[in-house]
Amino acid sequence: MRLVINVVILVLGATASISHNVVETLNGAIRGKLVRDLNVTYYAYLGIPYAEAPTGQLRFKPPVPKKPWNGTLDASAYGPVCPQDEMYHKRSDMNEDCLNLNVYVPARPALAPTPVLVYVHSGELTLLSGRPYVLGPQFYMKYGVLLVTMNYRLGALGFLSVQTEEAAGNAALKDILLSLQWVKKYISQFGGDPDNVTIGGESSSAVLVQYLTLSERSSNLFHKASIISGSALSYRFFNRHPIQSALELGKKMGYHTEDPNELVRKLQEADVFDIVTAQGDKTNKRNGFRPFAPFTPVAETPSPHAVITQHPLQIVNQGIPQVIPIISGITTQEGIKMLPFIRQNPILAVHLNENLELCIPSDIEYPYGSRESKDLANSIKQFYFNNETISNTTLLNFVNLVSDTQVTYSTDRWIEIYKNMANSDRVYYFVFDFDGDLNWYKLFSKTQFPGAAHADHLGYMFVTNTTRPLLLSAGAESKQTIQVVLQLWTNFIKYGNPSRLTSLTCNIREEWSDCGTQRNYLALNNRPYMVPGPPLRRRLHFWRQVYAQYESYVARGGGLEAKTP
Template sequence: MSESPLVTVEQGQLQGRIVNSPSGKAFYSFQGIPYAKPPLGSLRFKAPKPAETWEGIRDATAEGNIAPQIDTSLTKTYTGDENCLYLNVYTPHIAGNLPVMIWIHGGAFKWGSGNETLYGPDYLVEKDVVVVTLNYRCGPLGFLCLNTPEVPGNAGLKDVVQALRWLKQNIKSFGGDPDNFTVFGQSAGGAIVTILTASPLSKNMINKAIVQSGTGISKWAVQNEPLTCAKALASHLGCEADNVDEVLEFLNTVTAKELVEATEIVNSFDSLVVDQNNFFSVVVEKEFPGVEAVLTEPLLDFLTSGRTAEIPIMIGSTTLELLTNLRPSDLQMFIPSDLNIEKDSDESLAIAENLKGLYFTSDTEENKAEGLNRLHSDLLLNININRYIKYLVQNSNQPIYFYKFDYVGQFNFAHKSFFDTELKYALHMDDLGYLFKNDFQKDVDDPSPQDVKMRERMVRLWTNFAKFGNPTPEENHYLPTKWLPVTNDTLYYLNLGQELNLLQNPDEEIMKFWEDLYSKHFKIWEHTKINTIEPPRKLVYPDNEATEEQASIDDGQPSLEEKVVFEEIVPISSVLNPPVNGDAKSNADFKPKISNEIKMAQTSAPKDVVRASDPPEDDLPKNIGVNKFVNFYESLGGKK
């Protein structure tokens, strides 16, 4: 290997470096590569422009800036820089034609980066694949939408599309195959992957996809009233204008730091548990002549009509996923609003009783906590993962591989992030510690043989899929079980636990309950209010409490006749609930409902068919530390 690897891309030459993995294998590292023009000045909030050329040899031995965001550790400080559109390429061979794995980080569309503090590529690169990690704009800078040709929304998604375009043109210089891209992501990154496989801008650039703990059909992934969100942000910063051009002009005058910090305040009031609607996330864009759009229809429209990419997909989640603070007295709050069931109706009360029977098998505090954690996880992630798989299988001829990550060991990511003791379930992000090298692993001096074996299994499954479109092309010591894809008749899944077991229909009774509920109530919907064209509602914040003008708020919570009573939180031994980091508002008296209330069309339809209509750069750290943004739980009203 050359000690100073040099490659040539369209914009100029890059000087990388050689890195040794923990096992001593050397690979090439090229970091901080600009894939787009810095989105500064008049480019703020807008789609990215192609990267500019440079003279001479550009140093590619250090990571680029991360997107502006709040450091979600205890300090809650601002970090990042608007000049953040960089990617990193790691390759075992510069002269090759290797499969390419492109990682999309999570972080609730608000935080995160592709940097190696959390996503070191070492174990994956050892298996002869090229690994790419990247940064995209988050929060208002990446997802503000004014429904205008200038700011139609989804700038952060368009960053990822631009990165794919750059890689398509240049990955050959790093030994990668431009016709063998596997895009994989987790949480919000998983939601982005599902959207990219449907978008006309990107689906033809993706050959395989891996979706980890998140889909684009979840409510938290979509903002339905972007003008309300944008004007609430502007209002908090001092602009009361109704005209969107005036709003844009004003928002372009404030610093990125002010935008990000203000978003944390206005968005903190919107912490609905079931109907979480991030202020700045994906939007269904309006069509404008000559303006590229990621999606102009809801993702479900693409799924149900078979218009997503015909590619192999791996998809799954962890055993438990999320923990929650909530101890509600009325389980009706967990009925999704998209089912359009009137609260306190006979049906709503009956559904709440069913939830009690399905999730709470005893009155012990431990069972209450575990039941709420499972219900919370299902509503925010698992139900929509199952629905997504169902739609895919109905409309795709390509294999769909389903998994459950069920392993608890020394490399479990969330355990290392949040807890001083072991839990008995795998949580959100726990799988990442078995795919990527990260700073948490520095604390593990002597990993157990079982942990090392599990990491090897995970890395082999993921890289096999990238190479062959099949995670178990042959049986061996590490992968003794053949992983069968899902069929229309059987929901096969691989349980990734102490051993690998091919099973069927995880949580069958519970998922059947939700499937039947959606089949009955989620039919054809009017979608005129998805990204509404009506004038946005105005949120005002007297005395630091949110209200909605001309809104009547009923703080009462009617109770069930036979309800599960959840009193104050008590410690439990087997499912631990760590303290909240920051001021989570999941139990606030008032939560402004900016989410869309969709009317059911008065028409019959086949079951479960959907039709929707700053500071100087030198003063800012380039990296986020290990406890900085893994705060997905808090963003969804959950407990960190």
């Protein structure tokens, strides 16, 4: 790692001291800064472009690697974020020239190259960025891990597909792939180990990580994966009808052509924020139970640039392309994330009670109103609600239904398939069940409900904007949970084994072992322990039967109705 110290600025009375330094790469020199924050010191190289601006005719296309620059790149401030709704970022921070990444390096002597964590931000494929809104690096700097985060294209800009070369789809996956290639090529010059890279994600980004593990194009770009509360097998993140979604977007924007290539040309000429606005209504028109974007990964037409050309289940049934150590798991109450939505939209409960067919996952394409669809809706009502209606007294039942359909079943199914097909003895399964002072989602959404919600673990894994003010005042058990989570995850990042070199001071008194064919799991909290698996056995069995019946129906030639995520 070549560092040239140019300037040192000490600000009296401030919380940070900053120094500028330069790293030489084949693309050009990069000047970062030295940061001291939360009792840890690290180098930060921010907003490094890894691709050319995906504008004009490059919109919807695979990213083009950034050309070398002259002089020294100032990487002391974050670069633009990708265009999106103004929920987390201001419009002034957005620009279509957003394909940049951030490198955080522990500022302490290293006897060997530093293990690398490449973390993909979540946000339902439409929001957030690689900035530290929820991905503050300080914890990993303390534990001696180099952290890389990146931006990738969002919404239609990242996932629109018309199944031709004009817009093949999965542009966002290709962005992440290019950033991984950048890490492979350049991270050693920052002191990182290109042969010890872990990729991580949660929720929608866990899905993207899992897609990359299924692509031969990512071979040797990472060596371990952390996949939390998300699965490529989820109905939410695979679009079987991408051309339909693209044409619907075009009509929203006043383009009434049925020619997909002509539509792409019009969209390439459109103002980028007009596209963001047109896709802004993320709620499925027919089903408020699924407020998700229609632009998700797709099966591409085979080509040299294709990342995924089949449904993920087809891929794994043919064999696992990459067998690597995996951490994967869920929270106890993933479905809490839907409570603010249903509380703010009470009419949703009315609609669901009138037609529980709306609760059926969209990858079960029974025609609405058919006998099969109605029978399944009745089975759901009986199993989850004991034939009662959705109301304040049955919110836990509703949370369980959301948890199982959107996260839990597909995550567990993936772990089972991976374990059986990969023949790996390093698959580590967990259920995060800690309900403490730093549960991110419940703090962010101001939701009070027992259990660990979707994304609640983030408060114990990263410094987030929401939890940062509470770090000092958090209770002892919450601080212990931070220690436990970071000790386990950084062990995994460094060694591929979360239980290696654990400390009794972190309350880790039991080895986190491979899940085995029984899918045994770690109850993840301030005092973790192993539990015979699988979790939620009865509920998972219900959905296993549901999908088996549907597959039998399809095999018999049953009629189907196209549904988007």
